[in-house]
Amino acid sequence: MAAQSLSTASTRITRPEYNHTNKYVPTRNALGPPSLQNSWFGSIAIKLSINFSNVRPFLPKYPPIKAAVSFSLPTAKPEPDASTEKFPKWSSKAIKSFAMGELEARKIKSPTTGTEALLMGILIEGTNFASKFLRANGITLLKVRDEIFKLNGKPDLYFFSPEHPPLTEAAQRALDWAIDEKLKSGDNGEITTTHLLLGIWTQEESPGYKVxxxxxxxxxxAKELHSLISEPGFVD
Structure with missing residues (x-):
């Protein structure tokens, strides 16, 4: 009985009505707007004035995201002509270590990214060979950070580092040394975090070397590490 009543009610809602002149009078469907495919709807479609070209999905409007991924690191050395010499590429772990070092420079409120920040980045990345070698010799991130504070003092509470702290001259020379060392080897492999660590070690007046x-x-x-990276096929 209830089902029959519901069916009847539905019929009354959707049934078209006519006035005394036998013309169709559109009625509002309580269950929703009439379908565009309804044969009765064609007579009033012009009156709706809907511009369907401007109808867009009801989605949140966010600005387009632009992302750039770098597969190299800053260097003061121009890339050689590809026809005469193949320029070596940095490993993904070395690039990540550099990014982590830049972030650590901001955390300790440093105005620049120095050799000490690059050293922390190597340890934070954690999966590269250089970080494992350092930890095996008792050199951990916490110890490095403590030595940095002993060397440079506690950071100013109200100082804020730039988004990308620029490299110090010593840090730039460390990167360039790593590139040169890879070029000298003649190996077609990547420049690794071990190259970067040894580059830091060559900068004897830098905070990274002192730490x-x-x-x-x-x-x-350092000689032990150098002998390892000199072997063909060495990877992070």
């Missing part, structure tokens, strides 16, 4: 020295890194360990 490594304070934590027990020395020339013997």
């Amino acid at each position: 490594l020295t304070a934590l027990g890194f020395n020339n013997e360990k």
